[in-house]
Amino acid sequence: MEISRSACLVLSFILMCGLVPEVMADAEETSGGLGTTQEPIWLPDIPATEEFISAAEVAIIGFFQDLEIPIVPIFRSTAQQFRDIPFGISNSSAVLSHYNVTRNSICLFRLVDNEQLHLDAEDIENLDASKLSRFIQMHSLRWVTEYSPLIAAGLFNTMVQTHLLLIMNKTSPEYEKSLQQYREAAKLFQGQILFVLVDSGKGGNRKVISYFQLKESQLPALAIYESVNDKWDTLPITEVTVEKVQGFCDGFLKGTLLRDHDVEGDAEARKEEL
Numbered sequence: 001m002e003i004s005r006s007a008c009l010v011l012s013f014i015l016m017c018g019l020v021p022e023v024m025a026d027a028e029e030t031s032g033g034l035g036t037t038q039e040p041i042w043l044p045d046i047p048a049t050e051e052f053i054s055a056a057e058v059a060i061i062g063f064f065q066d067l068e069i070p071i072v073p074i075f076r077s078t079a080q081q082f083r084d085i086p087f088g089i090s091n092s093s094a095v096l097s098h099y100n101v102t103r104n105s106i107c108l109f110r111l112v113d114n115e116q117l118h119l120d121a122e123d124i125e126n127l128d129a130s131k132l133s134r135f136i137q138m139h140s141l142r143w144v145t146e147y148s149p150l151i152a153a154g155l156f157n158t159m160v161q162t163h164l165l166l167i168m169n170k171t172s173p174e175y176e177k178s179l180q181q182y183r184e185a186a187k188l189f190q191g192q193i194l195f196v197l198v199d200s201g202k203g204g205n206r207k208v209i210s211y212f213q214l215k216e217s218q219l220p221a222l223a224i225y226e227s228v229n230d231k232w233d234t235l236p237i238t239e240v241t242v243e244k245v246q247g248f249c250d251g252f253l254k255g256t257l258l259r260d261h262d263v264e265g266d267a268e269a270r271k272e273e274l
């Protein structure tokens with residue numbers, strides 16, 4: 001039986017619905033302890049708004065012509081939930097027109113592929129807190145994004161078709177150093193390849209590892225794929241360095257597969273040659 005990559009992604013998109021509560025619980029856990037509150041930052045003019053956007057990997061802005069609409073308190077309370085993502089708010093008509101907002105809009109700005117995603121007036125009319133947090137979680141892609149079923153759906157929705165996974169146990173002693181190198185490499189492929197981290201210490205990620213036909217003993221490993229076709233490749237990697245990651249990505253982009261992943265097909269082909 002063959003499951004194509006795109007079918008697999010569609011599948012994870014569907015599965016995601018059932019997994020949302022678990023993912024949400026995760027997000028609440030990671031967003032930090034009690035006490036500190038995050039109020040959206042008031043953005044009075046265009047320069048302040050531009051600076052706010054460029055300072056973060058992911059930034060959320062509520063552009064509201066009218067601050068009395070029901071989404072505004074929802075937006076404010078959602079900001080509390082995402083302590084690691086800056087939230088801004090503006091009602092300046094100059095700012096709104098600069099960002100092409102005619103009435104009210106919530107926008108997510110992201111550095112990794114220079115995308116901006118809009119929820120427009122019609123979208124936010126019926127938006128509740130859980131839909132808004134789901135939108136933010138799904139689309140918050142960073143230089144390195146940690147894999148989750150929601151993020152899988154977000155990756156599927158991008159224009160960038162090549163995705164790289166570093167599959168590694170987050171509790172391993174090499175993790176911090178590896179992540180730092182991986183993140184540096186990610187910056188070399190802005191808008192070209194999205195970099196993802198898959199924690200192999202998490203039981204739920206076993207499907208991803210087995211999809212790429214990797215054994216436990218081959219980890220940590222890199223896996224790269226194109227979301228539009230079945231092209232993919234893997235590379236077990238004992239030490240993650242910028243150079244190794246870059247070399248692997250360049251090789252894949254140039255179409256020189258470094259290693260043939262289709263072990264069975266390969267064996268068949270060799271048999272035929274003999």
Ligand SMILES: *[C@@H]1O[C@H](CO)[C@@H](O)[C@H](O)[C@H]1NC(C)=O
Pocket residue numbers: 065067091092093
């Ligand atoms: C923006 O909101 C502030 C505070 O509510 C208000 O004083 C100001 O008049 C508003 N500006 C516009 C352009 O609506």
Ligand SMILES: *[C@@H]1O[C@H](CO)[C@@H](O)[C@H](O)[C@H]1NC(C)=O
Pocket residue numbers: 098099100
């Ligand atoms: C607003 O729309 C115009 C025309 O479509 C576009 O050129 C411009 O880049 C947009 N502004 C922003 C800040 O996205």
Ligand SMILES: *[C@@H]1O[C@H](CO)[C@@H](O)[C@H](O)[C@H]1NC(C)=O
Pocket residue numbers: 169170171172200201202
């Ligand atoms: C991840 O690493 C920790 C600590 O090194 C280890 O206890 C755990 O079994 C590992 N998990 C997996 C799935 O390899």
